[in-house]
Amino acid sequence: MKTISMLIDGQPVVASQHFPVINPATGAAFAEAAAGDATHVDAAVAAARRAFAGWSARPEGERQALLHAVGAAIEAHMPELMQLVTLETGKPLNGLGGVGAGMEVGGAMAWTHVTADLALPVEVIQDNAEARVEVHRKALGVVASITPWNWPLMIAIWHVIPALRAGNTVVLKPSELTPVATARFVELANAILPPGVLNLVTGAAGSAVGPALVAHPGVAKIIFTGSTATGRKIMASAAASLKRLTLELGGNDAGIVLPDVDVKAVAEKLFAVTFHNNGQTCACLKRLYVHESIYEALCAELARLASQAVVGDGLLPETQLGPVQNAMQLAKIEEFAADARAHGGRFLCGGERLPGSGYFYAPTIVADLVEGCRLVDEEQFGPILPVIKYRDIDEAVRRANDNPNGLGGSVWSADPAAAAAIGRRLECGSVWINQHGAVQPDAPFGGIKQSGIGVGFGEHGLAEFTSLQTLKIMKS
Ligand code: NAP
DSSP states (O other): OEEEOEEETTEEEOOSOEEEEEETTTTEEEEEEEOOOHHHHHHHHHHHHHHHHHHHHSOHHHHHHHHHHHHHHHHHTHHHHHHHHHHHHOOOSSOGGGOSHHHHHHHHHHHHHHHHTOOOOOEEEEESSSEEEEEEEEEOSEEEEEOOSSSHHHHHHHHHHHHHHTTOEEEEEOOTTSOHHHHHHHHHHHTTSOTTSEEEOOOOTTOSHHHHHHHOTTOOEEEEESOHHHHHHHHHHHHTTTOEEEEEOOOOOEEEEOTTSOHHHHHHHHHHHHHGGGGOSTTSOOEEEEEGGGHHHHHHHHHHHHHHOOBSOTTSTTOSBOOOSOHHHHHHHHHHHHHHHHTTOEEEEOOSBOSSSSOOBOOEEEESOOSSSHHHHSOOOSSEEEEEEESSHHHHHHHHHSSSEESEEEEEOSOHHHHHHHHTTSOSSEEEESOOSOOOTTSOBOOEETTEESOBSHHHHHHTTEEEEEEEEEOO
């Protein structure tokens, strides 16, 4: 069995205890990871603080070159990293619509290179006979990165690379459910970066590692991706030392389908953006509002696609959808399905676990629900979609917005300009027209309302890893 060490100050660190890492396709452990504790957090933060002065003072071009080398190392180890991602997340190597471990590792590589090339130039506010006023971006110090289990490697990259690019050092804590590919990435990066610049601490479920890291006085900023409930706890803990925060939290993204669409063509796209990675993506489509004139036809088409999807072990090349990532998430999906049944939901397909020891659930389409049940009101984060009927577009926009989340949304129509005008009315950080969840490394992405604070990606995302310093040089 593979054993995962922590990595602190450039050195592997073992712990006296380990915790198992489960392959969700089998329900059995395939690796074990070091069960770190608060003393490891202290050591990692101390190492990152020591490394900060040298790393932040390094010329930008040198930091960029080292990060490009990290991107090249990810590329050189792509098959190995894909295998690890599939084993720990269950996500297929290729997956529905090409969204799988290959996309996760390929995306990690692409984000690394694009982010390495980003710049935060000095802004000149005034330059005249009286004075020159410049605004500089300065690194913050030690960044704590806490990542979830759904896209563990990709999200680690989303946190770590901009933090390092801006001149910070990092202590990374992956989800206890998925530390394996992240640990390998940290190991590869440490062969390139100076010691202490990027540290990894792992902890078992309910361990002190996450709370100790977010409360640590030596940490300047926390970047957290995960559930809204944990985000609230982290924000409360960060208040004590006024740490900077980026919170990328849960979503309950609505899609609105206008009556002018080609039902068959749009169904295929809707199915892919809802069910890829088994719906376990923050910006998957999670509530679908469909005009009454095409409602039954679109429901039938979605049910046909769901029934035909190939569900299985992600290591098999034909698999489109793997297992749900963990037993708790599977139990939550079963609860949501039971609640939907109790609220009169019409199950057009699925609605049950699949046999075997893995955490498999049949792709499920539920019609005839309205708000007031868990499957519509809360984030399901699994392969089960409520399809909701609407009559007029103002009603659809109001219902889409009537939710505490505000991550993404989409409008689907044969008239993209009209759809864009409707999209602008949605209360969310990203809106897609005839697409959903299509993030890219140079455009900001983040949630509003309860879906988070701040953004990632592009120069806006990079700026979140800096503080502003205004420099006024008097000339007379
Ligand atoms: P989670 O349960 O909130 O856990 C996320 C991370 O926080 C894990 O590493 C977890 O460690 C750690 N953690 C838990 N309690 C903590 C505490 N008190 N202090 C510090 N750290 C703590 O979320 P998840 O179930 O892994 O992820 C799924 C959620 O992430 C969904 O809601 C999804 O929408 C959201 N998400 C959002 C985005 C976005 O960009 N907005 C992207 C992806 C996912 P342990 O696992 O060791 O407990």
